[in-house]
Amino acid sequence: MSSSPIIELFKEETRRSKSTFRQVYAVIWANLKILLSYKYWVVTDFLSTAASIVMYFFMGLQVDPAQLAARGYGEDYAAFALVGISTSQYLWICLSRLSHSIQHDIRGGTLETVAVTQIKMGAYFLGQTVRGYLISLFFLAGTLSVGLFVLRIPLQINLSTLTAAFVTFLLMILSNQAIGFITAGIVMVHKRGDPVTFMLAGMNEFLSGVLYPLDLLKQFPPLYALARLFPYTYALDALRKTLTGGAGMFSPDVYYDLVVLVAFSVILLPIGLKVLKWGYDTIRRNGTMATY
Amino acid sequence: MKTKELIGFLRKEREDAKEAGVLEKVAAFVARDFKTWWTYKLWVTIDVLGTLTFVASYYFVSKIISPEILVEAGYGSDYLTFAVIGVAFQQYVFSSVSTLSESIRSEQWDGTMETILSSRTSFRVFLLGESVFRFIIGSYFLLAALALGAAIGVKITANPWSLLSAALVAALLVVSHMIVGILGAALILKVKQGDPIVWAFSWLTQLFSGVLYPLNLLPAQLSWIGAIFPLTYSLDGIRRCLMADATILSPIVAEDVVKLVVFIAASLPIALKAFRKAYDSTRKDGSLGQY
Amino acid sequence: MNAIETSGLTKRFERKEDGKKKPFAAVDNVDLAVEEGELFGLLGPNGAGKTTIIKILCTLILPDSGKAFVNGYDVVKEPDKVRASIGWLHGETGGRALYWRLSARDNLRFYASLQNIHPDVAKKRIDALLEFFDMEEDADTLVKDFSTGMKVKVMLARTLLPNPPILLMDEPTVGLDAASAVETRKLLKALSTELGRTILFTSHNMFEVERLCERIAIMNSGKIIAVDTPLKLSEIMREKKAVEVRISETADPKTLGLLQSIEGVGKVIKAEIGEDSSLIQVEVRDEQEAIASIPDFLQGKGYNVISIQRALPTLEDVYMKLTREPA
Ligand SMILES: Nc1ncnc2c1ncn2[C@@H]1O[C@H](COP(=O)(O)OP(=O)(O)O)[C@@H](O)[C@H]1O
Numbered sequence: 001m002s003s004s005p006i007i008e009l010f011k012e013e014t015r016r017s018k019s020t021f022r023q024v025y026a027v028i029w030a031n032l033k034i035l036l037s038y039k040y041w042v043v044t045d046f047l048s049t050a051a052s053i054v055m056y057f058f059m060g061l062q063v064d065p066a067q068l069a070a071r072g073y074g075e076d077y078a079a080f081a082l083v084g085i086s087t088s089q090y091l092w093i094c095l096s097r098l099s100h101s102i103q104h105d106i107r108g109g110t111l112e113t114v115a116v117t118q119i120k121m122g123a124y125f126l127g128q129t130v131r132g133y134l135i136s137l138f139f140l141a142g143t144l145s146v147g148l149f150v151l152r153i154p155l156q157i158n159l160s161t162l163t164a165a166f167v168t169f170l171l172m173i174l175s176n177q178a179i180g181f182i183t184a185g186i187v188m189v190h191k192r193g194d195p196v197t198f199m200l201a202g203m204n205e206f207l208s209g210v211l212y213p214l215d216l217l218k219q220f221p222p223l224y225a226l227a228r229l230f231p232y233t234y235a236l237d238a239l240r241k242t243l244t245g246g247a248g249m250f251s252p253d254v255y256y257d258l259v260v261l262v263a264f265s266v267i268l269l270p271i272g273l274k275v276l277k278w279g280y281d282t283i284r285r286n287g288t289m290a291t292y
Numbered sequence: 293m294k295t296k297e298l299i300g301f302l303r304k305e306r307e308d309a310k311e312a313g314v315l316e317k318v319a320a321f322v323a324r325d326f327k328t329w330w331t332y333k334l335w336v337t338i339d340v341l342g343t344l345t346f347v348a349s350y351y352f353v354s355k356i357i358s359p360e361i362l363v364e365a366g367y368g369s370d371y372l373t374f375a376v377i378g379v380a381f382q383q384y385v386f387s388s389v390s391t392l393s394e395s396i397r398s399e400q401w402d403g404t405m406e407t408i409l410s411s412r413t414s415f416r417v418f419l420l421g422e423s424v425f426r427f428i429i430g431s432y433f434l435l436a437a438l439a440l441g442a443a444i445g446v447k448i449t450a451n452p453w454s455l456l457s458a459a460l461v462a463a464l465l466v467v468s469h470m471i472v473g474i475l476g477a478a479l480i481l482k483v484k485q486g487d488p489i490v491w492a493f494s495w496l497t498q499l500f501s502g503v504l505y506p507l508n509l510l511p512a513q514l515s516w517i518g519a520i521f522p523l524t525y526s527l528d529g530i531r532r533c534l535m536a537d538a539t540i541l542s543p544i545v546a547e548d549v550v551k552l553v554v555f556i557a558a559s560l561p562i563a564l565k566a567f568r569k570a571y572d573s574t575r576k577d578g579s580l581g582q583y
Numbered sequence: 584m585n586a587i588e589t590s591g592l593t594k595r596f597e598r599k600e601d602g603k604k605k606p607f608a609a610v611d612n613v614d615l616a617v618e619e620g621e622l623f624g625l626l627g628p629n630g631a632g633k634t635t636i637i638k639i640l641c642t643l644i645l646p647d648s649g650k651a652f653v654n655g656y657d658v659v660k661e662p663d664k665v666r667a668s669i670g671w672l673h674g675e676t677g678g679r680a681l682y683w684r685l686s687a688r689d690n691l692r693f694y695a696s697l698q699n700i701h702p703d704v705a706k707k708r709i710d711a712l713l714e715f716f717d718m719e720e721d722a723d724t725l726v727k728d729f730s731t732g733m734k735v736k737v738m739l740a741r742t743l744l745p746n747p748p749i750l751l752m753d754e755p756t757v758g759l760d761a762a763s764a765v766e767t768r769k770l771l772k773a774l775s776t777e778l779g780r781t782i783l784f785t786s787h788n789m790f791e792v793e794r795l796c797e798r799i800a801i802m803n804s805g806k807i808i809a810v811d812t813p814l815k816l817s818e819i820m821r822e823k824k825a826v827e828v829r830i831s832e833t834a835d836p837k838t839l840g841l842l843q844s845i846e847g848v849g850k851v852i853k854a855e856i857g858e859d860s861s862l863i864q865v866e867v868r869d870e871q872e873a874i875a876s877i878p879d880f881l882q883g884k885g886y887n888v889i890s891i892q893r894a895l896p897t898l899e900d901v902y903m904k905l906t907r908e909p910a
């Protein structure tokens with residue numbers, strides 16, 4: 001141990017290299033590495049998503065095809081459920097992931113050590129968010145492959161439906177990410193798990209028609225109206241209309257859904273960012289950036 | 293702080309000290325967990341809501357289902373009742389089992405587990421204490437789910453003997469799943485991550501224990517898998533009692549009960565041994581307080 | 584320009600008392616000035632408010648009132664510039680504040696990116712720091728498998744990595760073994776003397792501060808109660824005359840009371856009470872007089888006096904005295 005090499009090194013004038021991109025990349029890279037070190041988790045999570053598809057495949061065998069066909073969703077409940085379950089799981093896991101990793105960083109004390117560096121907290125939150133979506137793509141792809149290639153669930157796949165589905169998918173993420181920001185803001189301050197995402201996920205799964213055709217809800221107008229308040233309801237409808245119904249992006253129903261999703265994004269995202277900032281400022285005021 | 297007085301006090305204390313019995317210790321665990329749980333009031337509400345919406349979903353699903361397969365399996369023709377019982381009990385055991393391993397993980401994380409196990413509390417009492425509370429709380433959700441089910445059209449028997457029989461099967465379900473929980477906890481101690489056993493358990497049972505569909509619907513190559521899980525027998529027994537007026541004297545239910553008892557007798561010693569091994573090995577590599 | 588300067592800095596938190604939440608000042612109207620290139624110690628018992636001050640300087644906690652400047656930048660208005668000027672270490676976390684599931688090197692690389700350090704420069708520095716801390720062999724081991732001491736070393740390396748002009752070292756040697764602590768102090772000293780880095784160093788251990796720091800502030804209950812060089816601080820004590828008596832019994836309030844009843848003996852400064860011998864320091868009017876009178880008096884009362892001498896005040900005494908007195 002001799003301090004002189006360090007002193008010499010620190011005497012050198014050095015280049016700074018300011019790059020937000022590199023910072024975001026570092027956040028993604030480090031957290032990806034951390035996640036992959038949890039090997040069991042990666043495997044079990046994959047298996048459990050795949051298993052849920054299989055389960056609904058079997059459940060679907062009891063479904064009366066006429067009931068589905070009458071509502072314009074084709075005759076295949078498995079396809080109907082595959083689109084619903086794979087996207088809703090993807091979305092909610094991603095949305096909760098930001099607050100999870102923030103909590104993890106609060107617990108471990110690393111949120112503070114990141115915050116005193118020169119990273120803009122926006123870059124940190126962006127990195128954590130993007131990482132969430134990237135990782136879950138792997139699960140989404142796995143789920144879809146099990147559905148398509150193992151269970152041979154028929155989906156309408158061609159250039160037009162894929163483009164439409166892709167655009168819907170991006171808008172689904174954008175319009176819902178506000179929820180992720182809002183919950184992350186709340187979680188930072190209240191430190192109590194992530195009740196909001198959990199609750200919204202449950203309500204969406206119920207109200208947006210993940211497991212049954214949405215118009216069954218019309219029997220109960222208040223519930224139906226409530227369902228219309230969630231962007232995911234529109235996203236799911238559009239995804240199904242394209243992937244199981246074969247519609248393209250500019251078919252009137254899908255187009256309408258997409259416009260609504262854009263509107264949701266424009267309204268909700270700024271609110272989400274405000275709440276996130278509020279959460280971060282509050283823990284700095286309360287001095288609770290490392291307390292849980 | 294006056295050192296001398298504290299020392300004197302402790303010296304005297306030691307002479308007077310009595311050991312607390314197992315029951316008192318378990319009660320202490322339950323009290324502690326209840327207090328912690330109660331501070332998460334928001335979560336409690338959300339959990340109830342979650343269970344409720346889950347049940348409500350099946351109200352709508354039941355509308356598009358044709359009951360032939362159900363009838364063929366001998367559960368009557370009411371899919372809503374079938375699904376609500378299946379989902380409510382599956383969730384019940386899953387949440388009890390997973391919160392058990394979660395709490396062991398967070399105790400490990402916070403270092404409180406080291407403190408507890410370094411006190412004069414054996415790991416068996418520790419496990420019992422940890423699990424009893426989970427099942428008490430779980431029952432609360434179970435009842436909430438069944439009550440909501442009743443409100444939206446679930447029809448269960450009014451025959452007292454059938455109800456009693458269902459309660460007995462449910463009790464066996466609790467005991468057998470505490471054992472599953474302990475196995476999960478043992479694995480957590482070892483691998484420190486997630487709760488692979490618990491998740492595998494959750495999804496395998498959903499697939500193969502007949503939670504959402506009767507097992508005669510599965511292809512023959514797959515249906516044997518359900519036989520491994522105590523949930524399969526429990527659900528079968530409970531459904532036959534609640535939906536078809538059977539009692540434990542009915543041969544099919546009696547068979548379920550015997551299988552559950554055998555499962556418990558065989559797996560309890562294995563689970564305790566596994567936990568002991570995992571505990572010892574973490575002590576050996578010094579990773580008890582690690583996460 | 585002062586490297587660190589605060590004026591009227593105040594931070595209130597809430598604390599539960601009798602079931603009710605009451606505000607209290609964790610940092611109470613603190614004025615502090617640390618010159619550029621100075622090695623400055625902030626000394627105080629646990630809960631004095633040291634960490635809170637440091638975190639305010641790090642921009643991690645927003646103050647309620649008062650001002651704080653680091654490297655000339657306002658910590659509230661120009662947090663980005665402040666963060667570009669500092670390295671922060673929180674030794675009390677005992678190594679928690681690292682990514683346990685990344686290796687030591689990956690941790691450092693990660694922080695290097697966040698600190699805008701060019702990858703080539705980062706590589707050189709990381710290698711040098713790992714070498715300094717004798718960690719080359721463990722560089723690629725996951726941090727979770729490290730001892731506390733090794734984790735603290737990684738944290739130290741992370742703090743030094745951006746080569747900042749100002750180092751905020753909050754109990755940096757907690758958890759280090761004695762040899763590493765000595766080396767670390769030497770490195771800090773060298774950074775200060777050879778490179779002119781400003782170092783604010785907190786500790787509740789007066790010995791390390793006494794040896795290391797050029798100036799010391801003593802803190803208690805959120806307030807700074809004294810600022811000076813270690814030497815000057817001990818001199819405050821020297822103005823008071825005191826003797827140190829050792830008796831071969833357990834001293835109790837009765838013994839202490841007896842001592843004070845002697846003509847020319849004042850307050851008890853310190854009492855170390857043991858099973859079969861006790862050391863008591865008392866203020867006296869005149870040392871010679873007391874050294875003569877106390878043994879006679881005590882022996883007359885049946886006590887066995889082992890030794891008596893002039894009490895030489897140490898920084899510890901200053902510290903004990905200042906932090907015991909209600910502010
Ligand atoms: N976020 C917080 N909320 C409430 N009280 C706090 C918070 N942070 C610190 N405190 C309290 O403020 C006081 C000063 O704490 P701290 O600055 O950590 O002291 P030190 O570092 O000198 O030991 C202590 O009484 C501590 O309990």
Ligand SMILES: [Mg+2]
Pocket residue numbers: 630633634635675753754
């Ligand atoms: Mg401190």
